[in-house]
Amino acid sequence: MRKYRIFLVVLLLIVLGILGYHNREFLFAKGGDTDVETQADSLPVVSSEGETECMVCPSGEPVGIYVKTKGVMVIGVNSVVDEQGITCNPCENLLSPGDYVMRINGQSVYDKKSMLELVQQSEGHELLLRVCRENEYRTVRVTPVKKKDGSYALGLWVKDDISGIGTITYTDGERFAALGHSINDNDTGIMFRVSDGAVYETTIVRIKKPEADKPGRLEGIINYTGRYVIGRVEENSAFGIHGYLTKRQQKTHTQDIQVAVGRKSEVHVGTAYLLSSVSGESKQYEIEIVSVDSDNENGRCMEFKVTDSTLLSLTGGIVQGMSGTPILQDGRLIGAVTHVFVNDSTRGYGIFIEEMMQ
Numbered sequence: 001m002r003k004y005r006i007f008l009v010v011l012l013l014i015v016l017g018i019l020g021y022h023n024r025e026f027l028f029a030k031g032g033d034t035d036v037e038t039q040a041d042s043l044p045v046v047s048s049e050g051e052t053e054c055m056v057c058p059s060g061e062p063v064g065i066y067v068k069t070k071g072v073m074v075i076g077v078n079s080v081v082d083e084q085g086i087t088c089n090p091c092e093n094l095l096s097p098g099d100y101v102m103r104i105n106g107q108s109v110y111d112k113k114s115m116l117e118l119v120q121q122s123e124g125h126e127l128l129l130r131v132c133r134e135n136e137y138r139t140v141r142v143t144p145v146k147k148k149d150g151s152y153a154l155g156l157w158v159k160d161d162i163s164g165i166g167t168i169t170y171t172d173g174e175r176f177a178a179l180g181h182s183i184n185d186n187d188t189g190i191m192f193r194v195s196d197g198a199v200y201e202t203t204i205v206r207i208k209k210p211e212a213d214k215p216g217r218l219e220g221i222i223n224y225t226g227r228y229v230i231g232r233v234e235e236n237s238a239f240g241i242h243g244y245l246t247k248r249q250q251k252t253h254t255q256d257i258q259v260a261v262g263r264k265s266e267v268h269v270g271t272a273y274l275l276s277s278v279s280g281e282s283k284q285y286e287i288e289i290v291s292v293d294s295d296n297e298n299g300r301c302m303e304f305k306v307t308d309s310t311l312l313s314l315t316g317g318i319v320q321g322m323s324g325t326p327i328l329q330d331g332r333l334i335g336a337v338t339h340v341f342v343n344d345s346t347r348g349y350g351i352f353i354e355e356m357m358q
Contacts, residue, residue: 064200065197071109201223
C-alpha cells in the first residue's frame, strides 16, 4: 500500500511537470512571436534568391535646400581701380573661378563677411591666402589694392551659400537622400564644397511650365527657421545630397511605407512611375523608360518619357525642383530624376538608386 502511494505521488509529479513544461513552452512561443512581429519592420527582407534586400521609404516631397560653403568660393576675378585711378588686377593668374579661399594669414575664412574684414585689416600689406583647387591646397601671395574710398579690395567675386528647391528621394528612418545630382554653382557649374546646410519644409505656390527652350520650375515659400527644418545636410556629392533627419521628422516618418531597393541590373525598358507631391499630395505618375545605360557615371543612367496626362497637365513634364523625384518600377525604388531635356520637358534622365546610395 505504501509503495502504491509513492507510485501515485511520483506519477502526479511527472504529470504536473509535463503540464508546467507545456505552459512555459506556450508562453515562450507567444512572447517570441510578439518579439518577431515587433522587429519585422526593421529587419531586411530576404529575396527569393536568398539575398538580403535593403528597404527604404520613397519620398517625392519638395523641400527648400540651403547650404554653406567651406571657405568662400571664387566665381570671378576682376580688375580694381586704385586710389590713383590706375586699373589693376591683384589676383590675375593667381586665382580662378571655382577656387576656395580657406584661410587668410592663417585665420579661417567662414563667409564673405569674414573675408572682407581680413582684407580691410591688411591695410594694403601682402596677404597669404590658403586656397583649395580641385581638392588640392596651395598658398598664394596677394597684395590688396587701396581704392579711392579708402577701402581695400582683391578684385574677387565670391559666394558663400546657395539655396533652392529640390526633392527628397528617400528616407530610411534616420537619414535622407535628395536631388540625385550635386549642388553646383549657377555661375561656374562647379560643385559646392559644403560645410553645413539644411533642408526645410516648403510650400509650392506656383508651377511655372516650360516655355520654348526654357525649362519650367517649382516656385515655393521656404521658411528658414528652426521649426521647419527637416534635416541637416552632411554631404554634397555627384550622386546627390545626404544627411540626417531631425528627431521630430524621424517620428513623423515611422509609418511611411517601405519598398525594396532595386538593383541596376533589374532596371529595364518599359513602364515605371514617378512618386511626387508636386500637387500637394503624394501620387504616382506613369512614365516610360526608353533606354538603360548601366555603365553611365554622370547621372544619366536611364532615359524616360513622361506619359501620364495628369502630370503633363500639372507641370508640362519635368521642371526644375523635381530633381530627386523617386522612380519606381515593379514595386521597387530603382532611381531618381536628375535631368530634363531643355527642348523637350516630357523627357528626362534618372540615376540608379544604387549609384545614389554609394
